[in-house]
Amino acid sequence: MTRVGVVGAGRMGTPMVARLVGAGHQVRVLGRTEAKRTAIAELGAHAVTDVEAVADAADVVIICVFTDDQVSELCLDGDLVAHMPRGSSLVLHTTGSPSTARAIASKHPHVDVIDAPVSGGPHDIAAGAVTLFAGGDEEALARTRPVLAAYGDPILHAGPTGAGQLVKLVNNTLFAAQIALVAEGVRLGSRLGVDEAPLLNALAHGSAQSRVLSMIAAAGSAEKFVSAVGEFIGKDVAVVRDTVAGLGGDLGELDRLVSAVTP
Structure with a gap:
């Protein structure tokens, strides 16, 4: 014991x-x-x-x-x-x-x-x-x-x-970026006249399927999902930014995406 x-x-x-x-x-x-x-x-x-x-x-x-x-x-x-x-x-x-x-x-x-x-x-x-x-x-x-x-x-x-933290921070940065991509897809669908719920359901069965997309579809909308996880993701992305800045770098192309879904 x-x-x-x-x-x-x-x-x-x-x-x-x-x-x-x-x-x-x-x-x-x-x-x-x-x-x-x-x-x-x-x-x-x-x-x-x-x-x-x-x-x-x-x-x-x-x-x-x-x-x-x-x-x-x-x-x-x-x-x-x-x-x-x-x-x-x-x-x-x-x-x-x-x-x-x-x-x-x-x-x-x-x-x-x-x-x-x-x-x-x-x-x-x-x-x-x-x-x-x-x-x-x-x-x-x-x-x-x-x-x-x-x-x-x-x-x-x-x-x-320290390596466990580094992997988790990369994971959550990609998670935030993928949420932002799905949210952009939802906005594109809206401009094309497709309602969000059937769009998410359909995409979950197509080549755009991902674990993040399934989670957003289960939540009912991208907005609801961002509201539920935004605080946690925002905290982690802030740590990523500080860590990368300390090494003299930045998030590059990921920065615009994660900024769209973090406080």
């Missing part, structure tokens, strides 16, 4: 906790409010009130918060990682900057840092089928894989620490 600590039992983290408990792991989860602690207990996990208790004696600590700044507060400014045992693994599921993961690994060499942003949603996690892009030491990932396999499949090793 592996001792697992979790910070971030929200929209994505809650089904992770449920799957970890179901796989037989001993799970401690940070719960800052009484209501949250009650919800954690109902999942079969042990609720704790501070990050030190999450980290203490844990084999693996999983971070699934919303922003890269929150990861930095916990792992660079805070004491969470300092309380983790030597040889344990820190898993970062938050999509963010690869430099954050590398800085954590540099500051805390006593733990193995695995940046493993997810591709998918809560329903994929609940089904044990969310994609994980993992960066970090290959042997460390192998040791951690049985824990991640409770909800992750496939678990794809992308390279050294």
